[in-house]
Amino acid sequence: MTTVFLACAVLGGGVLVLQLVLSMLGVVEHDLGFDHGDFHAGEAADTLNLKSVRALSAGLGFFGLGGLFIQSLGLPALLALFVGLAVGSGAALGVAAATRAMLRMESDGSLQMHNAIGESGRVYLSIPGGRSTPGKVHLTVQGRTLECLAISEQPLATGANVVVVDIIGPGTVEVAPSPSYGGLLDVPS
Structure with a gap:
């Protein structure tokens, strides 16, 4: 089970770091997501997008870190799995909520x-x-x-x-x- 947790932590963390570096270089302007739907600018700030690459990679990375932490304490693998799921879900929700809050601060500014x-x-x-x-x-x-x-x-x-x-x-x-x-x-x- 340690290998699974380690792989998730490395993969999720790697995607987050890669996305951060690419956005700092101006290559990636917006969060890539698997489910865009028919969002308009105002609607995007009203939704909690848990299917975005950023939320999924944060959830995956923190799932791995949470599981590794519990295993490092010598606790059972089943407990590590549940703690990893809880920590990963919390991280995905937190990132999605933070993204939604930042989108709400954006303003179109064009004259209607x-x-x-x-x-x-x-x-x-x-x-x-x-x-x-x-x-x-x-x-x-x-x-x-x-x-x-x-x-x-x-x-x-x-x-x-x-x-x-x-x-x-x-x-x-x-x-x-x-x-x-x-x-x-x-x-x-």
Whole structure:
């Protein structure tokens, strides 16, 4: 049984060291896993991936170390097996939990235009109305100030407060007058 524990400790520890060295050299950016599923960036931080190479190799290495430790005390092989399984499982869970915690700290940072819907802004370049010719508005989305092309059913003057009601295309929004201040253009009759 000593040979099995030693082989597991060397194999698991070797994979962990190899992965550490490769990541420090920039060769391996992300943890390789056997089961990626259909994860999206946000979902990866919500799961506990026990099938990752890092978690499996930590579990294997600590299984071997735990078993070797119990055998070195002269205790029975069956006890060494159970202690090795417990220590290895704990190590795999710990590594998976630490990886999940680190993934939760990551931030995408890219602008998602759908977050502009419902945001208020101000007309920068008057909007003629009728949805034919765009004007421009200044909006704050995700903490960033944007200048977007804007269309509206109604004509809106420069400086009018507006609310984004729809996304028309990349960088183009549909706006409506803000309930607090209409800002409609005075159109001569």
